[in-house]
Amino acid sequence: MNYDTVREADPAVADALADEVDRQRDTLSMIASENHVSEAVMEAQGSALTNKYAEGYPGSRYYAGCENADEVEELAVSRAKELWGAEHVNVQPHSGTQANMGVYLAMLEPGDKILSLDLTHGGHLSHGHQANFTGQLFEVEQYEVDEGTGYVDYEGLREHAEAFEPDIVVSGYSAYPREVEWERVQAAADAVDAYHLADIAHITGLVAAGVHESPVGVADFVTGSTHKTIRAGRGGIIMCGEEHADAIDSAVFPGSQGGPLMHNVAGKAVGFKEALEPEFETYAERVVENAEALGETLQDRGFSLVSGGTDTHLVLADLRESHPEVTGSDAEEALEEVGIVLNANTVPGETRSPFVASGIRAGTPALTTRGFGPEEMAQVGACIADVVDNVDDADVKAEVAERVQDLCDEHPLYE
Structure with missing residues (x-):
């Protein structure tokens, strides 16, 4: 990784890139x-697909010349379905936060209610923090972990849901060291006729490998990042049942994003293939x-x-x-x-x-x-x-x- 071509064009950036490799x-x-992705994933993310606009979805793009972009996105989707057992997958979100945004925009109206874990107890900004768009567009209340045990207080979560009557309950966390009991969260959501969004941003790889219980098939929606424990191209992913597929796809494009970052989708496809290997x-x-x-x-x-x-x-x-x-x-x-x-x-x-x-x-x-x-x-x-x-x-x-x-x-x- 000497960045010779970059160095010829822009020595300052080349130096910063080389220094970053040394730092890592x-x-x-x-x-x-x-995480550290493979050189194959980095090569895919630095590919000529960075030049291609591919607004829309495979087979239904708004621009010509998308045949190779279609193939790459279809590979990423099919591999994701195999990894996580999902009926429908959207690999276009630019990040885990954008994936969450896609679900909220598909299923909620401004002012609807979100129940999620408090940030100081291990939650995430995109689950309803007041500084984030979720806290600005929706009414948010938050449940907590039991301070004595450090585990999610599932009974308290259910009681909170029954009192608050949210439209969606969010599980999956950014600083929680224990397995999540997805079915208990689902039961709380069912009790108040709410949707359940499971955000597996941190544990996508652990779920794919079967070392953490999967929320796919339990929660209505599963979102995640693709560059953490799954070691694929940087970005996000949304998984859901076929009944919500059209709403999710429309919420991602044109609802909240323009053209997908196809070079990142290529990195996702390569990383997903690596994750399908026994190793x-x-x-x-x-x-x-x-x-x-x-x-x-x-x-x-x-x-x-x-x-x-x-x-x-x-x-x-x-x-x-x-x-x-x-x-x-x-x-x-x-x-x-x-x-x-x-x-x-x-x-x-x-x-x-x-x-x-x-x-x-x-x-x-x-x-x-x-x-x-x-x-x-x-x-x-x-x-x-x-x-x-x-x-x-x-x-x-x-x-x-x-x-x-x-x-x-x-x-x-x-x-």
């Missing part, structure tokens, strides 16, 4: 929503094993984990008891100094600003892609603990930085 090679990416199931299983190993190491070092552990690709550590003087942002900054890249995160019962936060969220998809196993994850956990225990100790951070570099060198990326 020499740091441990533990942001739970990030992908092994990868997904290892993602969860690695998260468990990371969590156990942190607990052994005195860290408190929200819900007491993990079933998924991430751990959420609450620093308030173990490190009361260290904020999430303090930990994030100190860890980035040594080459561990994760994020500060709110925790249930949060009292600090989201920009400061009391927790840290760490994911294992990208390190698993690099070949890390439970033994290496234990080493990573020890590195995290050493830094958070000593956020102001330059000597400790220098020593940990050397250990991090050794781990990066042992598991090279994009050679």
Whole structure:
């Protein structure tokens, strides 16, 4: 990856791109929503399809010359159906948020009601935060996790639904380390004649591999991102039954987007093909094993984990008891100094600003892609603990930085 052609045209951008590859090679990416796609996916996303407008859908485009775009999109759709067992799939959303927007616009009117998990308890901006379009266009109330257990309070969710009478209930989360009980959410939605949207943005790959229960066939709509645990081209996806297919497709185009990013759709198609290989199931299983190993190491070092552990690709550590003087942002900054890249995160019962936060969220998809196993994850956990225990100790951070570099060198990326 020397970007010679870019360098000839634009040295400044070429330098930034090369520096980004170096940054990824020499740091441990533990942001739970990030991964390292294959070079095949990157090549597809950088293909000539970036030049093609293909407004509409295969066989019904608004422009000529779409035969190759049609083939690529049909491949992406058919592979997605095979991966997730969905009746209808739309692969055009530009992101997971755009996928959620497609469902809302298809099924709701402005002012309708959304019931979703509170952001500080692990929800997502596009599920109803007041700064997001959802909070501006719809009436939103939010349920919570049980602060004592860290698990979604399903009984409280149902009671809230019966009192609020939402038009749609949203499940699926961005900072929740446990399996979601889709059928219990569906029962709450059914009790008030509401739709159920399951957003699997973070766990698309885990669901596809069968290591997390699937909401497909349970929820009315399933949305997700295609660049996280599924390791495909960057973007979003919507899955639903045939009865909602026309409404969803119309809400995506022309309802909320213009022409699809066909180069991204090509990346999705390639990534979906990779996920259909037997090796992908092994990868997904290892993602969860690695998260468990990371969590156990942190607990052994005195860290408190929200819900007491993990079933998924991430751990959420609450620093308030173990490190009361260290904020999430303090930990994030100190860890980035040594080459561990994760994020500060709110925790249930949060009292600090989201920009400061009391927790840290760490994911294992990208390190698993690099070949890390439970033994290496234990080493990573020890590195995290050493830094958070000593956020102001330059000597400790220098020593940990050397250990991090050794781990990066042992598991090279994009050679």
